[in-house]
Amino acid sequence: MQKLNNSNxxxxxxxxxxxxxxxxxxxxxxxxxxxxxxxxxLFSKKSFDEELICITENDSCAVDAIQVVTxxxxxxxxxxxxxxxKQAYTFIxxxxxxxxxxxxxxxxxxxxxxxxxGKLRQKVNSGTxxxxxxxxxxxxxxKVSEGIINLPDNEIFDVQYMKVELPAKTRIFKxxxxxxxxEMVSDHRKRLHKENILCMPCFNxxxxx
Ligand SMILES: [Zn+2]
Ligand SMILES: [Zn+2]
Numbered sequence: 001m002q003k004l005n006n007s008n009x010x011x012x013x014x015x016x017x018x019x020x021x022x023x024x025x026x027x028x029x030x031x032x033x034x035x036x037x038x039x040x041x042l043f044s045k046k047s048f049d050e051e052l053i054c055i056t057e058n059d060s061c062a063v064d065a066i067q068v069v070t071x072x073x074x075x076x077x078x079x080x081x082x083x084x085x086k087q088a089y090t091f092i093x094x095x096x097x098x099x100x101x102x103x104x105x106x107x108x109x110x111x112x113x114x115x116x117x118g119k120l121r122q123k124v125n126s127g128t129x130x131x132x133x134x135x136x137x138x139x140x141x142x143k144v145s146e147g148i149i150n151l152p153d154n155e156i157f158d159v160q161y162m163k164v165e166l167p168a169k170t171r172i173f174k175x176x177x178x179x180x181x182x183e184m185v186s187d188h189r190k191r192l193h194k195e196n197i198l199c200m201p202c203f204n205x206x207x208x209x
Contacts, residue, residue, distance in 0.1 A: 011035075011069060014065075026141070030065075031060075032065040032149060033151070037157065042096075042098055052092070053092040054089060056080070072091075088104065094166055103157060108155065113148065114144050123137075174186075175187065178190075179197050183199060185199040
């Protein structure tokens, strides 16, 4: 597998993630690390965002970082969401089929970076915090996030190398009309009920009744 020569590609700074995501947090820092590992492991040249596919197994703050840094987005159909509630991300190089699955280590915990974070959060969430506590929480979150960015990759994720069958490229489907609500729906998302074309919401309503 070819690895990126770091002088070829400058990974976007974390500040761009924060601009997009709206706040600094450990979750977006974790996503930033995942994206950085994916680019380092899978790419050897400058432009890659059309070639990369990400399958995320959660919809946490981390996924915003992945979108900014890797260019994998829902709109480009190269970000695929599996609602498994796992801190795991698979990245695939569409050209080569090389892939890595990153799964968070059981041993990883923000407590290892700063044990006060959990306590401060609890205090602020319970409503008993002073203004000082709140400021301290904000500062601790920033420090922990920065700490995550500076951690060695192997302290956050287990990395599994794979070769995968490539998902088909985005195709453009024609639209058809739902016989119940009259709205247009992509052909590959239509449902059939007694030979009538239905959109998914209308189909689901019929099934519930
Ligand atoms: Zn966040
Ligand atoms: Zn309908």
